[in-house]
Amino acid sequence: MTLMDTVLTLGFALVFIGVGLALIRLAVGPTLPDRVVALDQMTVSIVAFCGLAAIRSEDAAFLDVALVLALVGFLATAALARFAERVVVRREAEEEQEDSQ
DSSP: OOHHHHHHHHHHHHHHHHHHHHHHHHHHOOSHHHHHHHHHHHHHHHHHHHHHHHHHHTOTHHHHHHHHHHHHHHHHHHHHHHHHHHHHHHHHHHHHHHHHO
């Protein structure tokens, strides 16, 4: 086993641990921003997995998959952040209405 194989195996193990911890944060929450960050972390970890797979298999197709996934992950995170912002603004407006009554 070469040094490169050892490093790649360690990299895969760390990526799997990162995905597992993000999955726990996604399930536990407790708030919507926590879940959004967990999804973003999972996306980044899967992009890293694709990069490691490209190195191990010496196939550049995995890099294309990683690039597309990174773009989709960015758009999803931006959309979820926008949604979370609207939810917070709506809650604040409702609280102000209740206080004024």
